[in-house]
Amino acid sequence: VSEELEPGLHFKLPMINTVRKFDLRIQTMDSEAEGFLxxxxxxxxxxxxxxxRIRDIKQYIVAVAGRSDVAESRLAQQVNSSLRNEVGKRSISEVVAGDRAVIMNVVQKxxxxxxxxxxxxxxxxRLKRVDYADKIRESVFLDMESERNVLVQQKESTGQKIAEEIRAKADATRVVTIADAERDSNIMRGEGDATxxxxYAEAYGRDAEFYExxxxxxAYKQTFASEGDIMVIEPDSEFFKYFKQNSQ
Incomplete structure (x- = not known):
């Protein structure tokens, strides 16, 4: 077996030399889906x-007779063995999601x-597909559903607690705000009454008769605010004091 030949003109002895061509490009080997524990x-x-791809043609010919099917058969055995070893060290969740990239790197090396x-x-x-076996698929989905339900309940409980705290703070703020408003209103009303x-006192002091x-x-304006208002009172009542003076 000679080294691979460079491009150019070469000589071959009939009946002695045999030329074989090998594909040095990157090739793909697909593995059948299998179960791993x-x-x-x-x-x-x-x-x-x-x-x-082929790295060393001499070694490739000596070890596998230059046959790609033999090479891929040996590769498949090695992939299967390495995968079983790595998957067997991990849980389902680690294989499906967590350590997938790690597994591929370890197997490749x-x-x-x-x-x-x-x-x-x-x-x-590369791992094209990692799926649950039929016999555990239903139990896994039930476990996932149970975990999601627990998570939902926790979220709802937390939400209700936060809502109650917000509602309590809002009620407390409302009570304080109303109390402050009533206090300020009473103060302003008192100040207005005092003013x-x-x-009135100043007006009375300046001209008592005009004030009266x-x-x-x-009093007349408030008493007879509507046209239908009726008041029964003695004619000589003090209420009509100024009416009497005008009539006189």
């Missing part, structure tokens, strides 16, 4: 693929080291 002996169905022995380089290993009393006339007019 996790650390809790729960089964997952995993489907993967491998990107590989492991089989690349082994595949170099038969002249192959492993470029990449009115002072003004003004108060009587205000």
């Amino acid at each position: 996790t650390e809790n002996n729960q089964e997952l169905v995993i489907d993967s693929f491998v990107k590989w 492991a089989i690349d080291e082994e595949s170099s022995k038969f002249g192959v380089e492993v470029i990449d290993v 009115a009393t002072r003004i 006339l003004y108060r009587s007019l205000e």
Whole structure:
């Protein structure tokens, strides 16, 4: 077996030399979906693929007779063995979500080291599908539903607690606001009454008779505010004092 030939003109001895062509491009090997057990002996169905290429043609011919099907068969065995080893160390959730990238990197390094022995380089290993086996799918979904229900109840409980706290604070603020408003209103009303009393007192001090006339007019206005108002009173009542004076 000679080294791979560079492009150009080469000579071949008939009946002695044989030319074989090998594809040095990156190739893809798809693995069949298989069941793998996790650390809790729960089964997952995993489907993967491998990107590989020929690294050393001499070694490739000697180890696998230059046949890609033999090379892929050995790769498939190594992938299967490495995956079983890595999945068996982890729980379902770690394999499905948490450690998926870690598993792919570990498997790639492991089989690349082994595949170099038969002249192959492993470029990449990917898990296409990681799914629950039929026999545990329903129980897993029930567990997920139960976890979600617990989470919903916790959220609702927290929300109700927060709502009650907000409502209590709002009620307390309302009571304080109303009390402050009533206090301010009473203060303003008292100040207004005091001012009115002072003004009345000053007016009375300046002209007592005019003040009495003004108060009587205000009383007449309030008493006969509507056209249908009727008041029964003695004609000589003090209430009609100024009416009598006008008639005189």
